[in-house]
Structure formats: structure tokens, C-alpha cells
Amino acid sequence: MSRFLFVVPPLVGHINPAVGVAAELTARGHRVAWACADPGLVLRHAGGKAVVFSCDGPQLHVPGTGDGVRPPDIRGPEALKFLWERFLAPLAEAMAPGVTAAVREFGPDVVVADQQAFAGGLVAERLGVPWATSATTSAEFTDVLAGTPKVADWIDGVLSGLRARIGDPSGTADPRFSPHLVLAFSIREFVGPDARTGEQIRYVGPSITERPAPADFPWDWLDPSRATVLVTLGTANTDVGPRFLAECHQAVRSRADRMQAVIVDPAGALAGADDKDVLIVRAVPQLPLLERVDAVVCHAGHNTVCEALWHGVPLVVAPIRDDQPVVAGQVVQAGVGIRVRFGRVTAVKLGEALDAVLHEPGYRAAAGRMRSGFRAAGGATAAASRLEELVAEEVS
Template sequence: MSAFLLVVPPLTGHINPAVGVAARLAARGHRVAWVCADPVLVRGLAGADAEVFGCAGPVPGAGGVVRPPDLRGAQALKFLWEWYLLPLADAMAPGVRAAVAAFRPDVLVCDQQAFAGPLVAEDLGLPWATSATTSAEFTGAYDGLPKVAAWLRLRLAELRTRIGDPAGHTDPRSSPHLLLVFSTPELIGPQAPLAPDIHYVGPSLAGRPATPGFPWQWLDHGRAKVLVTLGTANADAGGRFLAVCLAALRERADRVQAVLADPGGALPAAAGDKDVLIMPSVPQLPLLERMDAVICHAGHNTVCEALWHGVPLVVAPIRDDQPVVAGQVVDCGAGVRVRFGRVTAPRLGEALDTVLHDPAARAAAARVRTAFRAAGGARGAAAHLERLAGESR
């Protein structure tokens, strides 16, 4: 039996893939614990009995600096690092050290954006694995941006001097011991790096807390069904886009029925509407089993969950890694990209018609689904972690 300590940021999309892995490890008799700045969020996703060590750190939606919704490109990346990722690492480091001392793990499993985990592990001489909940960092995203790449390396070097071993040299975004990528080259493309320590395990799907009150009987089996979602972190930016989606969907109400997730309450929900169901939250995984298309922000988890079910996408990236993931969707043929801030209802409707009716898009989505389901998912990730723990003894 080994002990695994999962170090994650307080972000749903980064915790969810690790939940299935943690459950597999626990089912095989291993000790599993978490470190997060939001223990309530972890227990809400991983189960009320999850062992969670709390630590300091900024929690989205809990006050502090709020990212302007119109930030894009390099400015958005800089904001993410300076106002979230680096402060999160500084704040988490003492709690990670305390959790290591109390739990005594054999291996740390560190989300690629929870830099405190790798730097503390390196300083203490412990093996660690990267949980890569997005593949954008490993696809040459910064190849044409040498100044940006250099700036990121400098910030990480400065962070290491504050919370890690100043003489260390590993990149905390990518473990030299084990890199678990929750995707496959069939989606990432030919630029997907290959190395003995890199393992593409596909999506890690696990049971989610039930969404009460979803009216499953509302779904009309005679019409194509579409899910519209902008994920859990974009409620501040989605009002205009959701309104455009609503207009395009209503124009196709004779043949399309849609479920629209609107956590920010940007759209008025009409009681008795048989064409578009607007809800603050939806049971995404079971819904995807019934959907024919997805319109989304190209968040890595949403894209991978849709393609796990063989569902093609219309992607409208907003920020961060989403443009890279959207490019992967388009390049593999499984979807159409539109401009989040400028798309019109006619253009969005045209893109939706394409993914609903173009056999090539559906065939491409099916190819990725086959690759995902053969990759191992949470079961495969757990097996790789067991091997790393065995090698470290």
C-alpha cells in the first residue's frame, strides 16, 4: 500500500479529472489525501469523506482581485500568472509542507497549475507526478512567443527561490518522473510530445454530485439535442454569447432542442419552454449521453467529455488555454470554431448546422472517442502512479 497526496488548485475543472484517479487508487487499497485552498470544493467533488488538508490561497469568487472579462491573449496570460497562479503557489506552499509532514506520502500528484506541489516535492526529495488537465502547455503554444516563454521561466525561477530549492532545475509544470495527460494524440495532434515519462490516458471521468431537479422527461426524442455551456468560470463573460446562442437555437426550434447552462443568470428562463431549457447548472456527463452537439468555450474538460461521447462541437474560446484546445478540435475535424466576442446568430447557426449534419465532423468525433476509451482513463492513470510509487521505494 502506498500513500498519494493530490495537490490541486481550487478550480472545478482541475479537480474533476483527479477525482476518478483518487477513487481508483483508494479502491486498490492505497491511502489518498488532498491539499487545496478550498476543502469544501474538493469534498463536494470527491465525496464528503475525502481527507483534505487545507491551505491558504486565492479562491475564485471569494473576493480579492477579479480578472477583467475582456482580457485576451498575452495580457490575459500575464494576469493569470501574476494575480492567480504565482500568488496561489506562494500561499499554498506552507500548507503543502505541513500536509507532507502529516500524511507522509510516497508520491505527490500535482496539478500542472499548482506549482507549490512540485517545488516542495523537489525540495524534500519526493517523487511527484504531473496531472495535466489541459494539454496546451505541451503542444508548442509558446514556440512563436520566445519573450513570453522567457518571462514565464523567469517567474518560475523566482518562485523556486521563495518556496523551493534554489538549486533545483525541473519545470514545475511537467514532472520528469511521470506526466499524466488527460487527452490523447488523436485530439492534440502530431505535436503531442513523446517520451518514456509521458502517458496519454484520455479523460478521467467519475461520478459527479447529482444535479437535483433536472427534468429528463423534457427531452424531445424527435429533435436533435444541443448542450450550451461556458463552464464553471466564465459566468462573468458570457451574457452576449449566450444571447446569440439563444437566438440561433430559436431559429431552429422545429428541428433542434437545447439545454443551456446559465450560472450567471444572463438570460430569462421561461416556464413551459419546450425548445430551450435554461438552468443555472446541468448534469453534464449524463446529458452528453443524449446530446447531438455541444456549443462551448473550448474548456479542456468540456471538450474531452463531449468527445468521449463522440459528440462534435462548436467552440468559441474565451481565454487561457481555450484557443489552443479549440485549434485541436478544428484540426482533428471534430468541430467548428467561432469568435466568442463577435459571432452573430446566423454564423453560429451555420456552425451548429455543420456539426449536426456533416458526416465528417461526426466521424472525427467518433475517432477521438475510440482513442479516448482505449487510453485507460482513471484506471490507466492509477496504474502509472502505482508504478512510480513502487519505483521510489
Template sequence: MSRFLFVAPPLAGHINPAVGVAAELTARGHAVAWVCAAPALVRRPAGVDAVVYPCAGPMPGTGDRVRPPELRGPEAMRFLWERFLVPLADAMAPGVVAAVGDFRPDAVVADQQAFAGALVAERLGVPWATSATTSAEFTDPLAGMPKVALWLDGMLRELRNRIGDPAGTADPRFSPHLVLAFTIEELAGPVVREGVRISYVGPSIAHRAAVSGFPWERLDPGRQRVLVTLGTVNADAGARFLDVCLAAARERAHRLQTVIVDPGRALGAEDPRDRDVLVLSSVPQLALLERVDAVVCHAGHNTVCEALWHGVPLVVAPIRDDQPVVAGQVTGAGAGVRIRFGRVTARRLGAALDVVLRDPGPRAAAGRIRTALRAAGGGGAAATHLERLADGVVPKEDE
């Protein structure tokens, strides 16, 4: 049996897909361990017995890493790289080196934003795979911004000189051995980055610990249901948008029941008028997706793929980072409607909801993608690729 070391950033959206793969590897008899700056984030979905090597690293949304909500485009990306991704790699590197030395993995599985995993593995001669929890990088979003691309290449080169092999050549975001993409080509579109080979495995849907206290008894079988969520890291930017969603939900309460996820309590105390609009700080998302008819979200990759895995059409309102690219994939596939996050009104949001709930086109498209996503294999397919990597087998072009 083989040994696999997962290197993950302290971001739930990047850990959750890998958990399903790790669980499959464990079920097959392999040994699995993790390196993460927030062990509790790993153990929450992976279980309290998960082996997690600690390491240093900044936490997103703390101190000077609180990204101003108005930042968009290149400025938002610059903030992400300078204030979080590169400092995270520098801080994690010693912990990754120590974990590799103690655990002695046959392969490292490095998240696409945990550069330390890739650079340390390359330096120490350990085969490594990329865990790509978003497909946005495959489209080369900086192709039209050569100066930004040069700046980014320079940052990665300097980082490699500090923590990796200065003579190395691999981009830490794209393993030359194996790139696992938790999506499908039908949704992500063709890869435009030269030399990057992708293994599309679809979403890795794993069991998650139940969120206690969800009022299942309040769900009305006589009305269509809508889930509104902005993911785990967008509370700072979402207050106005959630207000708009609440207004649209109130206008349609006679025929729609809306569940709004509000972890930052942006909507304040529950209003008596909203007895049929459920505003909660957290929800059991996978279980709830089995019971809703539409999702309104920020076009986060995990939320989009999980919704489509359940055949649920979407209203997408991208904020920044990879979200505009993912939103374009949703609309390009015909599985949803895109709205403007910062300028949408209750009237426009309501109209978009009416389209995905009443027009058969988005639901039919979501159903087609659901079939393709489930056929891709998920965590099981990813585990098979990793087994081959540990055995020294490089995936073929068509795998």
C-alpha cells in the same frame, strides 16, 4: 499499499479529472489525501469523507482577481500568472509542507497549475507526478513569444527560490518522473517541448453527484438536442454569447431542443417563448452528454474531452488561455467547427450547428476519437502509472 497526496488548485475543472484517479487508487487499497484551498470543491465530487488538508490561497474571480472579460492573449496570461497562479503557489506552500509531513506520501500528484505541489515535493525529496488537465502546454504556446517566455521563466525561478529548492532544475509544470495527460496523442498532437515525456491516459470519467431538479421529462425524443456551456469560470465573459445562442436556438426550435447552462443568470428570467429552450444554472453534464447530438462550448479541455468521450461533435468558441489550442485540436481532428467567440452572430452560430448536426464528417470523427479515448484507460491507467512511480519505476518512453 502506497500513499498518494493530490495537490490541486481551487478550480473544479482541475479537480474533477483527479477525482477519478484518486477513486481508482482508493479502490485498489491505497491511501489518498488532498491539499486544496477550497476543501468543499474537492469533497463535492470526491465525497464528504475525502481527506483534505486545508491551505491558504486566493480564489479565482474574487477581489482583484476578477479578470476583465476583454483581456485576451498575452495580457490575459499575464493576469492569470501574476494575480492567481503565483500568489496561489506562495499561499499554498506552507499547507503542502504540513500535509507532506503529516500524511507522509510515497508520491505527490501535483496539478499543472498547483506549482506548490511540485516545488515542495522536489525540495523534500518526494517523487511527484504532474496532473495535466490540458494539453496546451505540450505545444509550447510561447515558442513565438521569446520575451514573454523569458518573463515567465523568471517568475518561476523567483518562485522556486521562495518555496522550493533553489538548486532544483525541474519545471514545476512538467514532472521529470511522470506527466499524466487526460487526453490522447491523436487529439493533442505531437509534443514539441524538448525533454517532456507524456503518459496519455485519456479522460478520467468518474461518477459525479447528481444535480437535482433537472427536468428530464422535458427532453423531446423527436428532436435533436444541443448543449451550450461555457464551463465554470467564464460567466463574466459569456452574456453576449449566450444571447446569440438563445437567438439561434429559437430559430431552430422546431427541430432542435437546446439546453443552455447559465450559472451567472446572464439571460435573466425565463421567457415564455423559450418553453422548449431549457436555460438552467447547472446541469448533470456527463449524464446529459449521453443524450445530446452536439455541444457548443468555449473549448475548455474537460468539456471537449468529455463530449468526445461520448462521441459528440462540437462547435467551439475559444475565449482565452488554452482554449484556442484545444479548439484547434478539435477542428484538426475534424470533430467540430470553430467560431469567433466575440463576434459570432446567431446566423453564423446556427450555420455551424447545422454542419455538425447534418454533415456526417464531424460525427464520424468524434466517433473515432471516442474509441481512442476510451481505449486509453482513463483513471485506471493513471492509477497504474502512479503505482509504478510510488514503487520507484519510471515509465518507459512508449508508455
């Protein structure tokens, strides 16, 4: 029996993939614990019996911007700078003491550090504990900063500073890419021909596992005679979503003779607008629902994209910020969907994109091929096996 400590940021999209791997390890008789700046978030998704060590850390939230995360108007380099300066770097420094205490108390054989929880890798390196990277987005597996060397150098500087303060100053590892093992929850066919490779990088495919879901979803509302579209912007974009959701609503209403939609609207931006053609809810049982939808409109969040393709469902993607433009590019390159402009797309353009992914056979065929590739990669089962192998290598 081995011990694995998962170090994760307080972000649902980064916790969910790790939950499946942790559950698989537990089922094999291993002990699992977590370190996070929001223990309650881990408990809600990993189960109330999970062992969670609390860490300090900021939330990706700016006071005075309502219930949204970050100022809603920042995009591109400005958003990247905000993410690193105001969240990722402070999170690493704040989490480091808690991660250190968790390692010393729990005594893991391996630390499994999320790619954005830099404290996991840096502390593990300093304490001499083998560590693996949990990469919950495929964006880092292409050289997206090749055309912006100054940005790449700036990020390297941030990481060097973190290593000097909370890691081993003589260390050399990039905390985003463990030299021991990197679990990429995607496959090379989706990332594209320039996908990062290396002996330690293992493309295990999406980690799909059951998760808490609303029990009162009105399944009998779905009309099997019409195509069903799921519209969702994930859990962190409520501040920027109202206009886009309204355009989606209009696009579906104008095709009500052949289309219906389930729109996820956690902030209630479309309150009172649902009808017989559009169901507006604050949350959905996403995995069961994906088994019954024909297309997904989303922000190109990696988890949502992978979960749709796991079910062979084509996409219309409207990236907002962070890794989403990269993932959207991978969607287009793989032929599994169409990209639209989040801030400018109209109901007419959305409708045209939906018509294409629903009725042009190439998109569904490509999504079906990706479904087969994702499932063959092994997901949480393969990831757990790779972690077991890492322990065996360190023991031998």
C-alpha cells in the same frame, strides 16, 4: 498500500479529473489525501469523507467585477499575464507552507501535483519526495509559446523565482512537468502531430467519473424527434457569457422545427427566456446529458471538450482565454468541430456552425474515432496504474 497526496488549485476543472484517479487508487486499497486552498471545493467533488489539508491561497476573482472571475475584458497576453501574476504565482507561494505541512504529516509515497499548483512539485522536490504531474489540459503539450520567446522567458523567470523562494534553489525540474511522471488527460491523436513526448509523459486519456449533479433535471422535456444541443460556458465565465448565450438562444429558436437546446446559465442572464424549444437551467447532470445530445456548444474548456468527445459528440467551440484557444485549435485540427469567435459571433453564424456539425457526417465520424481513442487510453484506471508503477520504481 501506498499513500498519494493530490495537490490541486481551487478550480473545479482541475479537481474533477483528479477525483477519478483518487477514487481508483482508493478502490485498490491505497490511502489518498488532498491539499487545496479551498478544502470545501474538494469535499464537494471528491466526497465528504476525503482527507483534505487546508492551504492558503488567492481565488481567481477580482473585487468589484461582480460575480465573475478576473476583469471580463482582458484577453490574450494580458489575460495570461494576469493569470500568472495575480493567481498562479501567488497561489504557489501561499500554498507552499500548507503543502509542506501535509507532506510531513501524511507522509505520501508520491505527490500528485496539478500542473497549475506549482507548490506541489516544488515542495516535493525540496523535500525529496517523488512527484507526478496531473495535466488537466492538453494546451501545455504543444509549443504554444514558440512564436513569443519573450513570454516564454518571462514565465521561466517567474518559475525560477518561485523555486528560489519555496523550492530547492539547486533544483532543475519545471514544476509543470515532473521528471518522474506526467499524466496527460488526453491522447496524442487529439493534441496533434507536434504533441510533446518523453519517457515520463503518459497520455492516459480523459478521467471520466461520476460527480454530484442536480437531481431534478426535467428529462421528459427532451424531444427525441429533434436534435438536442447542449450550450455551456463552464463554471468560471459567468461574467462574459450573457451576449453569447443570447445569440445561441436565437440560433436555436430559428431552427425550432428540427432543434432544441439546453442552455446552462448559472448567473441567470437569460431569466424568463426558456420555452418549449430552449431549456435554461443553472446546472445540468452533464455526463448523463451528454449521452443524449447531438452537439455541444462551449468555450473549449478542456474538460467539457473531452467529455463531449468521450461520448462521440461533435462541437462548436468559442474560446475565451487561457488554454481555450489552444484546445479549440486542437478541436478543429482533429476534425471534431468548428471554431467561432466568442466576442463577435452572431446567431446566424452559430446556426450555420450547428447545422454543419449536426448534418455533415465528417464531424460525427471524427468525434466517433476520438471517442474510441479516448476510451482505449484507459483514463483514471491507467493513471492509477502509472502511479503505482512510480511507487514501485522508487522502492526498487
